[in-house]
Amino acid sequence: MTGGDLLRVEGVGKTYPGVRANEDVSLTIAPGEIHALLGENGAGKSTLVKIIYGLVRPDEGRMLLNGQPYAPAAPREARARGVAMVFQHFSLFEALSVAENVALGMEDAPPMRELAARIRVVSEEYGLPLDPSRRVGDLSAGERQRVEIVRCLLQNPRLLIMDEPTSVLTPQEVKILFATLRKLAAEGTSILYISHKLEEIRALCDRATVLRRGRVVAECDPRECSAAQLAEMMVGQALSPTRRTVKAERGRIVLGVSDLSVPSPFAFGTALKDIRFTVARGEILGVAGVAGNGQDELLMALSGEIVTEPDRVRIDSRPAGDLGPDKRRAMGLVAAPEDRYGHAAAPDMTLTENAFLTGMVRRGLVSRGFVRWRAAREFARQIIADYDVRTPGPDVAARALSGGNLQKFLIGRELEQAPDVIVINQPTWGVDAAAAAAIRQAILNRAAEGAGVVVISQDLDELLEISDRFAVLNEGRLTRPRTTEGLTMEEIGLMMGGAHGMEVAHHAQA
Amino acid sequence: MLFGTIDPVTLVAALIVASVPILLAATGELVVEKAGVLNLGVEGMMITGAIGGFIIAVATGSPAMGFLGGAIAGALLSLIFAFLTQFLLTNQVATGLALTLFGLGLSSLLGQGYNGIKPPATHPLPFGPLADLPVLGPILFGHDLLVYLSVALVAGTAWVMGRTRLGLIIRAVGENHDAAHSLGYKVVRVRVLCILFGGAMAGLGGAYLSLVRVPQWTDGITAGAGWIALAIVVFASWRPWRVLLGAWLFGGISVLQLNLQAAGSAIPVEYLSMSPYLVTILVLVVMSSGRGRAAVNAPASLGQGFHASQ
Numbered sequence: 001m002t003g004g005d006l007l008r009v010e011g012v013g014k015t016y017p018g019v020r021a022n023e024d025v026s027l028t029i030a031p032g033e034i035h036a037l038l039g040e041n042g043a044g045k046s047t048l049v050k051i052i053y054g055l056v057r058p059d060e061g062r063m064l065l066n067g068q069p070y071a072p073a074a075p076r077e078a079r080a081r082g083v084a085m086v087f088q089h090f091s092l093f094e095a096l097s098v099a100e101n102v103a104l105g106m107e108d109a110p111p112m113r114e115l116a117a118r119i120r121v122v123s124e125e126y127g128l129p130l131d132p133s134r135r136v137g138d139l140s141a142g143e144r145q146r147v148e149i150v151r152c153l154l155q156n157p158r159l160l161i162m163d164e165p166t167s168v169l170t171p172q173e174v175k176i177l178f179a180t181l182r183k184l185a186a187e188g189t190s191i192l193y194i195s196h197k198l199e200e201i202r203a204l205c206d207r208a209t210v211l212r213r214g215r216v217v218a219e220c221d222p223r224e225c226s227a228a229q230l231a232e233m234m235v236g237q238a239l240s241p242t243r244r245t246v247k248a249e250r251g252r253i254v255l256g257v258s259d260l261s262v263p264s265p266f267a268f269g270t271a272l273k274d275i276r277f278t279v280a281r282g283e284i285l286g287v288a289g290v291a292g293n294g295q296d297e298l299l300m301a302l303s304g305e306i307v308t309e310p311d312r313v314r315i316d317s318r319p320a321g322d323l324g325p326d327k328r329r330a331m332g333l334v335a336a337p338e339d340r341y342g343h344a345a346a347p348d349m350t351l352t353e354n355a356f357l358t359g360m361v362r363r364g365l366v367s368r369g370f371v372r373w374r375a376a377r378e379f380a381r382q383i384i385a386d387y388d389v390r391t392p393g394p395d396v397a398a399r400a401l402s403g404g405n406l407q408k409f410l411i412g413r414e415l416e417q418a419p420d421v422i423v424i425n426q427p428t429w430g431v432d433a434a435a436a437a438a439i440r441q442a443i444l445n446r447a448a449e450g451a452g453v454v455v456i457s458q459d460l461d462e463l464l465e466i467s468d469r470f471a472v473l474n475e476g477r478l479t480r481p482r483t484t485e486g487l488t489m490e491e492i493g494l495m496m497g498g499a500h501g502m503e504v505a506h507h508a509q510a
Numbered sequence: 511m512l513f514g515t516i517d518p519v520t521l522v523a524a525l526i527v528a529s530v531p532i533l534l535a536a537t538g539e540l541v542v543e544k545a546g547v548l549n550l551g552v553e554g555m556m557i558t559g560a561i562g563g564f565i566i567a568v569a570t571g572s573p574a575m576g577f578l579g580g581a582i583a584g585a586l587l588s589l590i591f592a593f594l595t596q597f598l599l600t601n602q603v604a605t606g607l608a609l610t611l612f613g614l615g616l617s618s619l620l621g622q623g624y625n626g627i628k629p630p631a632t633h634p635l636p637f638g639p640l641a642d643l644p645v646l647g648p649i650l651f652g653h654d655l656l657v658y659l660s661v662a663l664v665a666g667t668a669w670v671m672g673r674t675r676l677g678l679i680i681r682a683v684g685e686n687h688d689a690a691h692s693l694g695y696k697v698v699r700v701r702v703l704c705i706l707f708g709g710a711m712a713g714l715g716g717a718y719l720s721l722v723r724v725p726q727w728t729d730g731i732t733a734g735a736g737w738i739a740l741a742i743v744v745f746a747s748w749r750p751w752r753v754l755l756g757a758w759l760f761g762g763i764s765v766l767q768l769n770l771q772a773a774g775s776a777i778p779v780e781y782l783s784m785s786p787y788l789v790t791i792l793v794l795v796v797m798s799s800g801r802g803r804a805a806v807n808a809p810a811s812l813g814q815g816f817h818a819s820q
Binding site: 054055074076079087091092093096100103105109 | 694
């Protein structure tokens with residue numbers, strides 16, 4: 001069968017200083033096969049696909065493409081050999097048009113007019129409609145992904161690598177994407193599909209290779225395994241589901257937002273329009289939505305980075321819309337933004353300094369204008385111990401921590417300030433499964449103690465797991481929050497698809 | 511009246527000549543910034559080009575060699591900036607400011623002994639009878655080669671940036687260097703070449719100052735022209751043809767204030783001499799006030815260092 005494989009990876013290894021990213025990795029991909037690459041964050045999936053795409057050179061091992069030796073020194077070479085890749089963080093240029101973005105990803109792009117025509121043809125053929133002249137910065141996340149896919153398809157790839165493609169899509173868009181991928185596979189294109197979403201892999205893929213700590217630990221037919229079995233292969237242990245303590249009675253309202261409309265401070269941002277919701281003591285409100293629909297803006301409007309009229313945001317029934325972050329913290333509202341290296345933390349400062357920066361108000365870390373460093377370091381140490389942050393100590397720079405570890409520290413920093421209201425954007429993005437479970441449990445515990453929580457996330461499973469009420473942010477508008485219990489994926493998909501008319505009807509009934 | 515003794519035709523002809531140095535420097539800086547690099551060393555590169563071009567022109571007796579020498583001198587100085595910011599990843603703002611200070615000092619040192627010397631003359635192109643046309647003659651057909659070359663360079667830059675694959679790659683690198691890298695483009699190489707182009711253009715502009723505009727060598731001959739060139743790039747919201755417009759506007763103001771001084775205007779000389787700089791500040795404030803089109807058009811990676819390991 002060796003001759004029949006499209007790609008054969010044999011004993012590939014790659015070592016970074018201090019990390020063995022890949023070790024003796026072997027896998028084969030047959031023509032027309034949808035092959036899943038499964039693993040936690042840091043398991044070595046990204047390194048492996050970067051090797052296949054020519055962005056990273058392996059230290060050892062070899063690869064064969066169609067039986068011929070294959071060692072791409074640059075993505076250009078990989079593309080010339082028929083290997084294309086759709087990136088997890090889109091490799092797109094916001095200020096450029098769709099056609100220009102596509103041209104940049106091609107070896108010998110035809111003149112713009114001809115290219116635009118070809119983009120139209122290919123995008124229609126695969127059910128991914130696109131307007132070549134639009135500026136990418138104005139497109140939704142789903143449309144941007146289409147640009148990447150069309151860019152790949154125009155080069156007639158034999159192997160298409162997709163890195164976590166569904167994390168930015170609504171359930172309906174996922175269906176369209178899967179239909180496209182199946183059509184491609186039926187035409188003979190092989191697909192290497194990277195994900196940690198087990199149900200997707202079971203629905204789509206023919207074969208799966210599971211990576212853990214840089215090594216292949218299993219190979220299986222995902223349709224014959226249960227999601228639990230796959231998860232166990234991936235993590236190496238059975239995961240315990242999060243526990244909810246007894247539901248507290250719905251208490252008094254601690255956060256009220258009414259008629260909140262603010263323009264976005266970002267060049268390609270989304271303005272918030274007429275946001276209204278309330279959060280009661282002990283309640284978790286989950287805010288879903290595809291990236292770029294106003295999540296960052298909502299967090300900033302709640303945290304105090306964007307100020308409005310006083311009555312738009314009320315903390316514990318007191319107007320707070322015109323107050324900055326420190327004053328809102330003093331009133332009991334803490335916030336954890338999404339971007340860890342730059343927004344939530346100052347990356348080059350130590351953990352102690354970062355703990356001080358948001359903890360100073362509620363933890364009393366300032367006395368007469370002087371920093372109480374000893375207390376600040378103690379605070380940082382306590383977070384490190386309680387939230388299992390893997391780091392040598394509180395004097396390490398925030399940048400030195402891995403994404404998951406830093407996230408545990410930053411969430412801990414906010415939750416340990418005895419808050420009445422907690423606002424978190426993307427609590428577990430890029431965090432491994434065990435750490436994610438710990439973070440969710442910590443949020444549930446705080447809610448059980450009486451804090452009102454707003455969790456903004458793009459991970460639907462996460463929101464369905466922890467939230468009491470559920471709303472969707474779509475083009476800067478928030479749907480009316482609904483009880484999470486009994487919600488179906490179809491209903492959520494419709495909410496995310498932007499059925500504004502239906503929402504208006506809901507408001508009218510209420 | 512204020513304008514009574516000033517001939518508008520002479521004024522327009524003079525502003526076209528006066529705008530050449532800042533036009534060249536600003537066009538170069540536009541390409542540099544489009545590639546995502548903020549080089550605040552324009553003033554230093556200009557004045558290095560001014561003295562480099564002056565020395566070569568005097569030594570060879572050829573203005574053409576002088577202009578070439580000025581461009582090379584500016585490019586050499588920008589090479590320092592390129593090495594520091596692109597390979598050693600130093601802060602671009604600090605490095606650019608240092609480059610300006612270094613260039614001012616270096617040119618002063620090199621210029622020792624060149625004070626008071628006349629450079630070889632640069633003549634207008636012979637257009638024959640066209641040059642004698644009323645109004646159009648002095649404005650369109652009375653200039654030296656560099657004036658036409660500078661406008662041609664703007665046209666060339668506009669064409670390359672807007673219509674060619676090379677320009678697309680430069681814009682891509684300046685817009686999102688991580689994405690450009692992941693697509694396999696050589697971010698550092700593109701940026702170094704753009705920085706060299708910017709240095710050569712600034713040096714050429716400087717040489718025009720010392721060989722044609724003034725024409726002699728004095729310390730600090732650029733007198734802030736490099737800073738105005740930087741301002742024009744923002745004023746033009748990174749569009750080549752608007753750079754031409756901006757350069758003429760600022761060139762016009764500086765010519766006008768000279769003429770007003772000569773005409774014995776009632777306004778004190780100091781106010782007139784500071785007017786181009788005041789207008790620069792004013793324009794920058796107005797341009798940056800809204801988060802409007804200027805912000806949208808700015809290269810998104812402007813001023814950020816890039817290393818492939820990230």
